[in-house]
Amino acid sequence: MKIKEVIVVEGRDDTTAIQRAVDADTIETNGSAIGESVLARIALAKQRRGIIILTDPDYPGERIRRVVSQHVPGCKHAFLPKHAAISKKGDDLGVENASPEAIRLALSSVQEEAVEAPAQILWEDLHAAGLVAGEHAKRRREQLGEKLSIGYANGKQLLKRLHIFQIQPEEFREALILVLKEEQQHD
Template sequence: MKIKEIIVVEGKDDTTAIKRAVDADTIETNGSSIGESVIEQVKLAQQTRGVILFTDPDFPGEKIRKTISEKVPGCKHAFLPKEEARPKNGKGIGVEHASVESIRIALQSVKEEMDEFISEIFLDDLLEAGLVGGNRARARREKLGALLKIGYTNGKQLHKRLQMFQISREEYIKAVTTILQEENN
């Protein structure tokens, strides 16, 4: 599987994992304090070939994703569910621990950022589905992020991410229904 865009990852172990799964070029951020030279590389990559942000499903990974998105608009995003980014020994989390198949699925499910989208999903919908507030909200958001391939977010960011990736009301309802049915079985 050949990827046209340049994939932005956190480090060399992520690059190794990506190259095991697909034929692609990468840019490594080397951590969450992203230097101006890395931002310039990402800007050039976006202008010439396009960029896919593929960071770890943890706080530092989300910070990197947010920083680059703000400075380089129009990036595409690939997400791994947390359970697919854990090593067998359970210590740590990252793209480098994901299977070849998980990486390929994430890259086939890339989401594109969109600015001009009016969501049909409202904050009340998130409350009603138990995605914000309540003791199961976090687990439900994790499942929703995996089903919709938009990654995990906290309650405040969920609505923004649904808008950013133009998730339709139908897609949202289908995913929420699946989550609630799984809980009732």
């Protein structure tokens, strides 16, 4: 099952559980102390693809859901019942403990049908643009991330974010041209 929207989860283990169940991209809040940069990425993903919030069925999970919803109105909500999110030992409650079937069931009521994938930027495009190797690569990635509102990332994460936020090749080229022009002006 391919999910069009980006799924907001609490952490890396949740992402792993989601990816065992469905083909989807996630944004991790890294717990309940959600930073402004994470909220900005969620807002951009909402604008471009839509957001589904799937957090743990406990107080911290509900708090994260509330914070994200307040900062990014219009998100969809998927819920796991507590009995589906409890660990085998019964000592932990979370998305990471849910079976793939339980996750698919929680998501099935809120997700839209996936549309045909748009044209994507390739690793070779990043390399050709000097974004993954060379003396200016880091600075170019920083500036490109700022221009596209996706934040700074290393090469691998940049490619992932370009895909998550469905940055089109034309948008990428336009932002890259601005970055290169600014670089020439400073040299």
